[in-house]
Amino acid sequence: MLAERTETVPYRAEVRAARRGDRSAFEALVRSVQRPIYGLCLRLLRTEAEAAEVAQETFLRAYQHLGRYDESKPFDLWVLAIARNLCLDLLRRRSRVHTQDVDEMHESLPSGERSQEEGVIAAEEHRSLETALSTLGADDREVLALYYVQKRTTKEIALVMGVAPGTIMARLFRAREKLRRQMTTEDAQ
């Protein structure tokens, strides 16, 4: 029965091998989850250099604390939780030092994936969506990134954020409502 479960739970075999000291197994894990980890870091921190640094630090912490990882939870969610904690720590420290210009890193905003046919108008809409997103607070950006960009369930998001699953829909609504108001004022200008 245990063998069966090993096959159905993603990353379990790699995690076990990595725990035994197999670095190539850990490398495979990094490769599989690097994109959502870096993506969340960039959404929260908004600078490519900081996002790459914190994402690297995230994997290093994951490696160091592999012994503490609870296999009943999905590995990627565990690493995401480490990443969000590191990002929020950095944002807290940053806000204590100085208030950073929100627009500082517009150029490095994630571009997403669009098909050619969507064309120039879609690109323009996309840009205004990113601009509106960048005006939101970290907690709003986080929940939107996990739900819409990473397509995670409310239960998974609750696990990453350490909150009750029942609160996620309301958080999503409030973040979206801020976004909607921001975009209507943008349109009016």
Add this chain to the structure above:
Amino acid sequence: MNACPELETLLIGAAEHDADALAHLRNCPDCAASAEQHRQLEKDLFRLADPLPPVDFVQSVMARVALEPAPARVELRTGFTILAVTLMGAVLAFVATHGNLGLLGTRAASSVVAWRNLFFAASEALAAIWSTAALPTAVAMAGLVVVSTLGVRRLASHRVVEAQVRP
């Protein structure tokens, strides 16, 4: 038309197929327009995707991981550290209470005498109990043995399960 409910209540209600919320959206153009904006926004948000990390990302991570000891060795090391600290604590406590390690021999000798006295006292007491109430004593002793054996077995099997979950 009744007063509009809060948009949050309305949209979350509609998402959960609440009949009242759906009826309000059908009959209220203002709320329907807001709901439509939210729907469009969701569609746009769902189109976003995570960016790719820098090309050398995995390489950079693994270069830092290479400097770390393997996780299993870390756990082993932690175990040894705990053991070493415990032993050192015991030695320090011994030294602190007795002050002088030269007393070790006499202390050890006196404790052997003390243990012998205790053993004789205990066996005398047991003999006394045995002569007055043999059957209840035997039953109680057997019960004690069974309970502690079961406890040890449960502990052992629990440790096996734990070892399977966390190799």
